Amino acid sequence: MRAVVFSRYGDESVLELTERPSPTPTDGEILVEVMAAGVNPVDWKHREGAVQSDRPFPLGMGWDVAGVVRATVPGGPAVGEAVYGMLPLPYGGAYQELTVLPVSAVAPKPARLSFAESAAVPLAALTAWQAMEAAGVKAGTRVLVHAGAGGVGHFAVQFARHLGAHVTATASARNLDFLHRLGVDEPADRATADLAASGPFDMVLDTVGGPVQHQSWHLLRPGGTLITLPEPVDEIHRLPGITAHRIIVAPDGEALRRIGTLIDSGAVHVEVQSVLPLEKAAEAHRVSAEGRVRGKLVLSL
Template sequence: MRAVVFSQYGDESVLELVERPAPVPAAGELLVEVRAAGVNPVDWKHREGAVRSDRPFPLGMGWDIAGVVRATVPGGPAVGEEVYGMLPLPYGAAYQELTAIPASAVAPKPAGLSWAQAAAVPLAGLTAWQALEAAGAGAGQRVLVHAGAGGVGHFAVQFAKHLGAHVTATASGRNVEFLHRLGVDEPVDRTVVDPADLKPFDMVLDTVGGPVQAASWGMLRDGGTLITLPEPVDEAHRVPGVAARRVIVAPDGEALRRIGALVDAGAVHVEVQEVLPLEEAARAHRLSADGRVRGKLVLAL
């Protein structure tokens, strides 16, 4: 099968498209023919060595897949069924024609989505889902999502709206209209307005880190919750009365089934900025690392 692998940590030039043997599923795993693989910032962070695997080189790449089941397990989906799912961290194996994935990590592919859209959902969608759950987000709460037009952000704003929250989200000016279309109550052009002017919030989702996390503490009401994604909670900025935790996304086929139902009901839109061929994995990494992607990038197989 064709696969994108890398044999040393480094810039995108370490990515190689090679022929390698198909994986052999372990107990509880399916073999899936991958039709599309989602691209996430963790992919290039892994390539750079920030996320390390204890397996030997060459290492596979990517965690998001949509494809067709080719071998199954008792109680698993049928051979031929169309599924989508997230592979367990830290073993990337999505940028390849066949992958082995735990049956518990997949759900039926939402019927209304293309392969590319389906592959765009799992890691970012589950992150948004698990972040809102961790904060106990619900009806009537005021939620701020930083980078609301990004991969995680665009799911988080829509899930929060579905929960009945009042949603504020930041983006640069070119994405403000997009935030409106996603149903954000208060889209904020972060180059013009300081979201601190709109405080206090019950929950802030920090998808950016650094100064954005530092500023987020002061935007929360007493008893509010800060959820960080890119970085651990920075104790140096802790504000008494504010709960804070970092969420690390985990595969969850059952949550993907529920997300799929929202997508099929028309409650959630999946934005794919660009679909690239597998051969252009390096360009996809460059685009992702530039930090300006609207929605998701996806590789087609």
């Protein structure tokens, strides 16, 4: 089968499109023919060595999959069924023609989405979903999402609105109208907005890290919750009375089933900036690392 792998950590030039043996599912796993693979920042961080595994080189790439079941388990999806799901971290294997996933990690592909659109969902949407759950977001919660037009961000603002929260989200000026269309109550230009004037917030979702995390502590009310994604909580900046968690996403087929229902009802929009062929994986990594992607990038197989 065709697969994108890498045999040493480095920039996008280490990616190789090669032929690899097809994987064989073990207990509790299904075999999926991959029609499309989502691209996430964790992909190129893995390639650079920031996210490492204990498996020997060459290593596979990617965690988001949409495709067709080719081998299954009792009680699992039928052979020929269209599914989407997320491979467990830290072992990649989405950028290839066949992959294996735990049956518990997949759900039926949303009917209204193409395979490419479906592949944009799992990792980012599950991250946003698990962040909302960790913070206990509900009707009336005041939520701030940093980088609300990005992969995780555009799902987070929609899930928060679905739960009845009042949502403020930051983005570049060119994406403020996009945030409006997603239902954000207060789109904020990340370069000029006075976020303190929109707060205090009950929950802040930091998808950026660094100074953004440091500033976010001061935007929360006493008893509020800071959820950070790209890096651990910086204890030097911790403020009393604020709860802080780092979310590391986990596969969850049941949550994907519920997310798929929201998508098929029209309550959640999936934004795909572009779809590239598998052989342009290096280009997709370059674009992703520039940090200006609206929604998601996808590789088509």
